[in-house]
Amino acid sequence: MDNFNILDVPRWYRDLPHQREALEWLWSRLSEDDRREFVRRWRAEASAPPVQNPQPVVTLAQLRALFPFVPRPEQFLDSLNEALARYQITTPLRAAHFLGQVGHETGGLRWLEEIWGPTPAQRGYEGRRDLGNTQPGDGYRFRGRGLFQLTGRANYERFARAVGQPQIIENPDLVATPYWAAQSAGWFWHVGNRTGRSLNALADRDDLRGITLVINGGLNGLEDRRLWTEKAKRVLHG
Known part of the structure; x- marks a missing residue:
């Protein structure tokens, strides 16, 4: 647990059942506001900044x-x-x-x-x-x-x-x-x-x-x- 870094998740994710279950569990613990904010930040990273x-x-x-x-x-x-x-x-x-x-x-x-x-x-x-x-x-x-x-x-x-x-x-x-x-x-x-x-x-x-x-x-x-x-x-x- 001490060595776990959330930023490593995309690298190790292989769509295995236990991995999906873990992510679904984590997502279920977020409030609607937290989910919206996460999605906003995630998508902003994939878009170029306004000019x-x-x-x-x-x-x-x-x-x-x-x-x-x-x-x-x-x-x-x-x-x-x-x-x-x-x-x-x-x-x-x-x-x-x-x-x-x-x-x-x-x-x-x-x-x-x-x-x-x-x-x-x-x-x-x-x-x-x-x-x-x-x-x-x-x-x-x-x-x-x-x-x-x-x-x-x-x-x-x-x-x-x-x-x-x-x-x-x-x-x-x-x-x-x-x-x-x-x-x-x-x-x-x-x-x-x-x-x-x-x-x-x-x-x-x-x-x-x-x-x-x-x-x-x-x-x-x-x-x-x-x-x-x-x-x-x-x-x-x-």
Whole structure:
């Protein structure tokens, strides 16, 4: 008992029956106020701190040069810069990799919502438990949206919890608006991806392949992502 440290619990936890029983016993001893405070603190650790008056990472001229076919790029500028600053995507190389992925995922910032057929792959979204699509209609309701095409009920729920916005589940179309499109991508880059770690380290190593594997789950469109990323490097380095 003298050597037990609560901070070691995540490292040793293996979902064994006696471990679950111990945690459930501990949780049952907390008051409702204590539970809410624990959850607030736990989730705050997984979210980036709010940013006040962030310095712009990308200028309007750069945004226009990178995405020339967007009718009104200014509608994205403030939201994009806030997300870049919030999630420490603030060096030219980090921003180039982030925007390169955005270029591929959104067709040059033109599509904030998955183009729906449905295709056979899109029909397959329905009932996919790995995406959290457990209710009828979830496949279409939680289709890809945002700068990184956030997909699946489970990912929408995780994002909504992380940013404290439960209305995103009630109205997932919010993720296709410029502000939440940028925030969802920043969150995914920062901690919402399958590794749970920021992709900034991969960007610092100029590891396009590694970043693509995390964002795409494979290497689909790698060459197009490379072209967008190289263009972003040229634009941002001016």
